[in-house]
Amino acid sequence: MVTLLIVALGMTIIIINGEFDISVGSLVGLTGAVMGWVLVVMPAAYASPFWEAHPILLIVVGIGGGLVVGPALAILSGLLVTQFLIPSFIVTLGMLMIARSLTLVVTGGQPIAGIPEGLKAFGVSRPVEIPIPFVDAGLRLPAVFLVAVLIYIAGWFLMNRMAFGRKVYSVGANPTVARLAGINTTRVKLKCFAIVGLCASIAGVLNVMRIGAVSPNSGQGLEFEVIAAVVIGGTSLMGGRGTVLGTVLGVVIIVLIRNFLNLARIDIFWQDFATGAIIMMAVILNALQRRVSGASS
Numbered sequence: 001m002v003t004l005l006i007v008a009l010g011m012t013i014i015i016i017n018g019e020f021d022i023s024v025g026s027l028v029g030l031t032g033a034v035m036g037w038v039l040v041v042m043p044a045a046y047a048s049p050f051w052e053a054h055p056i057l058l059i060v061v062g063i064g065g066g067l068v069v070g071p072a073l074a075i076l077s078g079l080l081v082t083q084f085l086i087p088s089f090i091v092t093l094g095m096l097m098i099a100r101s102l103t104l105v106v107t108g109g110q111p112i113a114g115i116p117e118g119l120k121a122f123g124v125s126r127p128v129e130i131p132i133p134f135v136d137a138g139l140r141l142p143a144v145f146l147v148a149v150l151i152y153i154a155g156w157f158l159m160n161r162m163a164f165g166r167k168v169y170s171v172g173a174n175p176t177v178a179r180l181a182g183i184n185t186t187r188v189k190l191k192c193f194a195i196v197g198l199c200a201s202i203a204g205v206l207n208v209m210r211i212g213a214v215s216p217n218s219g220q221g222l223e224f225e226v227i228a229a230v231v232i233g234g235t236s237l238m239g240g241r242g243t244v245l246g247t248v249l250g251v252v253i254i255v256l257i258r259n260f261l262n263l264a265r266i267d268i269f270w271q272d273f274a275t276g277a278i279i280m281m282a283v284i285l286n287a288l289q290r291r292v293s294g295a296s297s
Contacts (some may be wrong), residue, residue, distance in 0.1 A: 001255045002210070003028065003203045005148045005248070006187060007222060008229045009155045010199030012247045013232055016159075017192040018172040018239030019081065019088040024200045024226060026099035027070045028219030031204025033103045035066035036112035036214030037117075059116055066208075067201045072198025078190045096223070104216055112214035123209030144206045151202065156244045168192060171238030221272075228275055229254045231282040236290070254278075 007024050014021050031237040043051035051058045077095045081088045126140035159165035170178040171185050180217050200219075208214055233250030235242025257278065261271050 001251060002142070002148045003207050003222065004225055004229060005220075005251050006151055006199050006203040006206070007196075008226045008247050008251050009152060009232075009244060010196030011226045011230050011235070011245060012235050012242055013155070013159065013168060014192045014196045015227075015235050015237065016172045016239060016242045017189060018170045018175065019189060019192065021074060021077065021092045021095075021193065021196045022089065022223045022227070023077065023092040023095035023099055024090070024196060025219040025222030026096045026103065026205065027073060027197060027200035029215075029217070029221050030073075030099045030105040030106070031066040031069045031192040032208045032214045033106040033112070033216065034069050035062050035205060035208050037106050039116060040095070040112050048082060055116065059119065063205055066205045067198070070197035070199070070201030070204070071194045071278040072197070074189060074193040074200070078193030081193075082186045082189050083294045099169065100220070103218075107214060107216040109216050111216065113212075114157040115208060115212050115214070119209045120212040123206070123212065142210075144210055146200075147206060151199070152244060152248065159244055163186070164191070169240055171239075173240045193230065224272075224279075225275060226256055228279045228282070231279060231286065236286060237283065261266075264282045 001180045007028065011021065011024060024122065041057060043058060053223070073095055076090045077088070080086055080091045122143055125143045127143055128141045128146060159168065167178070167183050167188050170181070170183060171188050175185050178188075195200040204219065207218060229250035230242070230247055231237060231250070232253050233246035233248070235246065254275070257274065258271065261274060266274075
């Protein structure tokens, strides 16, 4: 659930702002590919003795390189949207294809194994145990989940306790009014694109740590589940309305439905059908809610 959680946070912010970024799944995959290339392929091909003597530096460069990928490409998408007034759906669709192609180029279409043991140990560690009443064993929380919790706390604080969050809601609700009120709408949109790109990169890094390897297909199709979770969580596709906590609920619902379908042994070919149907129902309910609100006002 961690990858979906973190990416959904960034998607929530950008949809509230009135834009889309459907390239997030490919950004997750490209982040992992770059991180794997730096950690495994580069040391073997370039200056191997140096990197062997400085393993901590190699890990820092690998993680840092991965974290730069998402924000850089997302900001590029944001510039195309804000400067050329191209719909964000079209721009990020192109970025989806570019990032997916780059992922295959970097990985050569093959998995990259050999991630440092320290990163794998962190990815599978469960450092916090929550006692369960009347049961001897407790619930041990994974480290990557704790990272996701910290990111959501920061996201909630950003959207509910800082001026930037109010600007995001204002621009999403009515960009013209926000501009007349003195808000730099271009800057706000670029920051939102940077946030969703950073969330995708963080998710990609944690995914590599958790799995202990890089897959060229990582993140493929993730954007659809992310949008479904955000919409189910109550965020309006028209912008200007939504909450971070609602997105958490949407992610939990998506994960529970996936688990239910697996436990019920529903054919995997029908599982995407169920997700798509949920998206459509959520959008219909959202539209009905807007219609009722408009009629009552």
